Amino acid sequence: MSVLSGVEAVPFDLRWLQADDDVFVATHEGEYAGFIAVAPAAGYFAHGARGERLGKYRTRALAQDAVQHARAKTRPILRAKARKMVRR
Numbered sequence: 367m368s369v370l371s372g373v374e375a376v377p378f379d380l381r382w383l384q385a386d387d388d389v390f391v392a393t394h395e396g397e398y399a400g401f402i403a404v405a406p407a408a409g410y411f412a413h414g415a416r417g418e419r420l421g422k423y424r425t426r427a428l429a430q431d432a433v434q435h436a437r438a439k440t441r442p443i444l445r446a447k448a449r450k451m452v453r454r
Contacts, residue, residue, distance in 0.1 A: 387404075
């Protein structure tokens with residue numbers, strides 16, 4: 367697990383929903399995370415949460431990985447470590 371300034375980055379899973387025959391949308395805790403557009407002859411086109419093009423992929427799994435990776439880079443989910451209070 368990676369640590370950022372004393373705060374741990376927590377891995378997360380995206381929820382994938384098929385919005386149409388050729389569109390898959392990713393969400394995380396109800397928040398939009400990106401989508402994949404399917405072009406049968408060309409492949410799978412991944413897009414991030416801000417509409418950025420992430421690339422063209424041969425499989426849906428690879429495109430999903432790209433969206434997951436982009437999500438982790440742009441908005442890490444952070445959990446602060448618990449601190450013990452000392453009474454004097």
